[in-house]
Structures are given as C-alpha cells and as structure tokens.
Amino acid sequence: MRRLRERFPSAFTELRVVRPSVVKAVIDRKDLVEVCTHLKKELGFEHLSCVTAVDWKDHFESVYHLYSYKLGTTAQINAVIPYDDPKIASLVPLWNAARYHEREAWDLMGVTYEGNPKLERILLPKDFRYHPLRKDFPQETERQYITRRKLKTGGR
Amino acid sequence: MAEFWVNMGPQHPMTHGLWNMRVKIDGETITDAEPEIGYLHRGYEKIMEVREFQKNVVLTDRLCYVSSITWSHAYCLACEKIMDVEVPPRGQWIRVIALELQRVASHLMWLAAYGPDLGLLTGLLWALRERELFLDLLQLLTGARMNQNFPRIGGVRNDLPPDFDKYCFKVIKHFREKMSEYERLFQDSKIFLMRTQGVGKISLADAIDWGVTGPNLRACGMDVDLRRLEPYEAYPEVEFEPQVWRGGDGGDSYARFMCRFNELRESCSIIEQAVKKAPSGAYRAKAPRRAEGEGFARTEDSRGEALFYVIGDGDDRPYRVKIRSPVFCTMAATPIMLRGNKMADVVSILGSVDVCVGEMDK
Numbered sequence: 001m002r003r004l005r006e007r008f009p010s011a012f013t014e015l016r017v018v019r020p021s022v023v024k025a026v027i028d029r030k031d032l033v034e035v036c037t038h039l040k041k042e043l044g045f046e047h048l049s050c051v052t053a054v055d056w057k058d059h060f061e062s063v064y065h066l067y068s069y070k071l072g073t074t075a076q077i078n079a080v081i082p083y084d085d086p087k088i089a090s091l092v093p094l095w096n097a098a099r100y101h102e103r104e105a106w107d108l109m110g111v112t113y114e115g116n117p118k119l120e121r122i123l124l125p126k127d128f129r130y131h132p133l134r135k136d137f138p139q140e141t142e143r144q145y146i147t148r149r150k151l152k153t154g155g156r
Numbered sequence: 157m158a159e160f161w162v163n164m165g166p167q168h169p170m171t172h173g174l175w176n177m178r179v180k181i182d183g184e185t186i187t188d189a190e191p192e193i194g195y196l197h198r199g200y201e202k203i204m205e206v207r208e209f210q211k212n213v214v215l216t217d218r219l220c221y222v223s224s225i226t227w228s229h230a231y232c233l234a235c236e237k238i239m240d241v242e243v244p245p246r247g248q249w250i251r252v253i254a255l256e257l258q259r260v261a262s263h264l265m266w267l268a269a270y271g272p273d274l275g276l277l278t279g280l281l282w283a284l285r286e287r288e289l290f291l292d293l294l295q296l297l298t299g300a301r302m303n304q305n306f307p308r309i310g311g312v313r314n315d316l317p318p319d320f321d322k323y324c325f326k327v328i329k330h331f332r333e334k335m336s337e338y339e340r341l342f343q344d345s346k347i348f349l350m351r352t353q354g355v356g357k358i359s360l361a362d363a364i365d366w367g368v369t370g371p372n373l374r375a376c377g378m379d380v381d382l383r384r385l386e387p388y389e390a391y392p393e394v395e396f397e398p399q400v401w402r403g404g405d406g407g408d409s410y411a412r413f414m415c416r417f418n419e420l421r422e423s424c425s426i427i428e429q430a431v432k433k434a435p436s437g438a439y440r441a442k443a444p445r446r447a448e449g450e451g452f453a454r455t456e457d458s459r460g461e462a463l464f465y466v467i468g469d470g471d472d473r474p475y476r477v478k479i480r481s482p483v484f485c486t487m488a489a490t491p492i493m494l495r496g497n498k499m500a501d502v503v504s505i506l507g508s509v510d511v512c513v514g515e516m517d518k
Contacts, residue, residue: 001294019237021386043254046206046364046366047364047369048367048482049367049454049461049463050463050465050478051295051478052476052478053465054421054476055476063465063478065452065463067454069364069378069380072385072386074386074454076452088237093506095365095367096203096365096367096488096489097365097366097367097485097488098485099505100485100487100488101485104484109208121194122194123193123197123199123517125193125194132199132202133190133201133202133476137202139202139205139206
C-alpha cells in the first residue's frame, strides 16, 4: 500500500486497509489502467477475481477485486464514473478474465467498457433494450400477500 | 475442407443444463469455440435487492442446486463481514461439516455425470448410490436433501442431531471402501485414460489470466486453495492437503479428474476431524437486521472461487449484491481448452470442468 501511495501520489481519494490482507482504494476512472498495470506488473496481483458495476444514483462505480496468490492479499479498486457518461477503459489488455466480467457488467448495468472487443449481451436476450440492475429500472417492491381471510371470504 | 459452426446445445446430453457451445470444426478438428450462456438467467442480483438479508439465503441456495450450502454459506460470510458478526466456534465447526458434506455430494454428482459422458454408465449408478448416503447425512443435519436453507447470518440453523458422529463415521468408512472400487473403475480403464489424458489442455499462465480457479487451476499444478490461503471458519485448525496435480505437464482432463477425485477423500477426512473437534456451546449468534457498508467474502466452492460482494445502505435489504461464479469464468476459458482437439472430445473436456448452469447464469 505504501508503494502504491508513493507511485501515485495524487490518484487516490481513499486508500486504506479494510481488514487484514484487504486493501481498498478509490480512484478516478482516468487512472484505472495505470494503477492496475502497476498492480499487476510490479506488485504481482495476477488474478482478476471480479468486476462489479454499482449504481449509486448520482454516479457509477466499477469495482475490481484483484488477488495476489503470492502475497495472499486482495486489492479492491473502486473506480468512480460520472452518471451521465458511463464509460471506463477496459482491462482486457491486462487480464483476459475481464472479457466476460465486463460484458456482464455492461449487460446488466450499462457501463460501457471502452476497448472490450466483444461488448454484447451475455446473460440477457440479444434484443433486450434495458440495463436491469440500474436503480431506475422498476422492480416490484411491495409484494401482495393474500391473507387467509381474503381467500375465505373472497376479498370482502 | 470448409469450416462450419456446429451448435452443441442448448438441448444436448453433453451440456448438463441449458447452454449452448458453438464449435467451429474443420473436418473433425475444432478450430474455434464460443460458449453461449444466459438461458437460465433469473435475475438474482436484482431480486436480492428487495428482500431482507436473511431471506436471501433461500435464493442463494438455488444458485447451484447440487451445491447449495457452499453458496449460501458464502453469502452469509459476506453479510457477516458487513455486520461485524462473529460466529461462535460450534457454529463454525458445524458449517465446516455441512460444507464438506456438500462438497462430497457435489463432486459425486459430477463424477456421476462424467462417467456416462465417456460411456461409462456404471460410474453414474455407483456414484449416485454413494451420493445418496451423503444426502441422507445432510438430511439428518438440515432436514432436506437439496436446497437446505441451512446457514444463517451469524451461524447455522440448528445444532448437530444426536449420534451424528456415529452415522458420519459409518458412512465415511463405507465410502472409503467404495473409493478403491471407483479407482479401479475409472483409473484402470484404458478407454477412460485414452479419452482424458492429454485432452483439453490449458497452461497455467493462461488459466490464471482467464480467471480459472478451484480444482481446475489446481489441475494445472498450482497450489491454490482458499481454505488455506484465506482461511475462513474453522479451516485453520483442520489438517488437510489441497489436492494439486503433481505429475507435471498438467491442465488436461485427466488432471482435473484426479484433483476432484482426490478431493473426495480429503473432504472425508475433514468431516471426520470436524465431527471430533466440534466444541460445545452456542451455534448461532444474533445478527442485526440492518447493515451499512460493504463487504465481500471469498470461499472455496466445489467448483472454484465463489465471491459475494454485498453493499448495504443502512436498510434491512442489501443495496447491491454481486455474485462471482467460478463456472462463469471457467466458461470463458473453455475455447482455449477446446481448440485443436477432436469433435468427440468436447464432451470429455466440458465434463471435466464441472459446469453448473444455475450459478453460471445467476
């Protein structure tokens, strides 16, 4: 972590140890590729575990979980993306594992990963037009419970 | 000869579920492949946002219907990270028992499916016969054979039933005898060896690059097991050996088969230790209903690394849940394993990576 801070003095808005062997860093989207290249090539985080897109209503976040088999350390990188321009650079040049994760994140959340060679629908049908995990995609929140009394009396 | 695409799936005996493997063949040789998934997408991540933390355990059970406990346990572990709940020691040990029973049941299901893939129908019958014993143990412990809804945030649902250790020892003793029969059935079969050895290779560097985890990565000769690397629950106190392919030049179907097969034996010894070591005391801690913050948990699922990333915003429902399915990532790497092999080996290769469509499509 110290080496990260020395290398990128201004990139992090937040950098802390969450719990033993887990480091969390919040960065802007423009620094993503640079920071991740450094993490992979010099600090040895060779396993890209997960790419998550989170909708915070006023901005998006793309969350990367990196893992180093040698150090046994997880690095969680949150890249902040503005809401009106959901685009971020793709990490496919670094990890091929990013291909499917980014496809899924685009499919469900609508964050465009620029540079991903095949950004297509993966889980949803090809003609689907929405990104359902966004918070403005309607979701049935109140379930209708049918009480026993209603069943007996027919709703009277 | 002209190359053309062949659809293997969505309705194909090879697929073990509902997905489509498109392979491009030149004569009999595969030149390219492309998995097509999403047929079983149920929108779990969205449904979980409107249900309370505890109620989601029911859903995570159904992520993978042959390995329910490992999945709901991973979810509970992630929730505990947000809520700062410490599971009492007995709860941790009961979880270890349940997890390993589930792992054995899941691996036996895989073994049962892998046999007939290669024309070994006896494998199906034998493996399912022994799986029934482990399902009986699970039923004794949790009350159900599938979709047990057993882990709770802060512990487990119920204590071990009386005389559970006796039943465990009896089943494991019987199973160990049967394991030597399996060895003769699978590893002494010349046809089985011919169809698995040297087929479906993936190099270690490729496997890490594409995010392959679990037994499939251990088959490449790398000693990674999250139960060792990032111990959770009571695993630091358990003695076991992660099953890694030591024969050199691994990464083929046979190495994957051997890793999983030997894990069966390893899991049995973990169960034995856990049943003996489980201390008395409480098995469940009270968990708060609401949570704020974010947390993630990585566990060693039967098929690889399962990761749950849960965000809470102070409500009693999660704000966002992300499920990292190991099969989803392995599926991305299957074209590498398939390229250059023969058409008839597709079944052998895809059977050996242990696909579970339920967790892949979420």
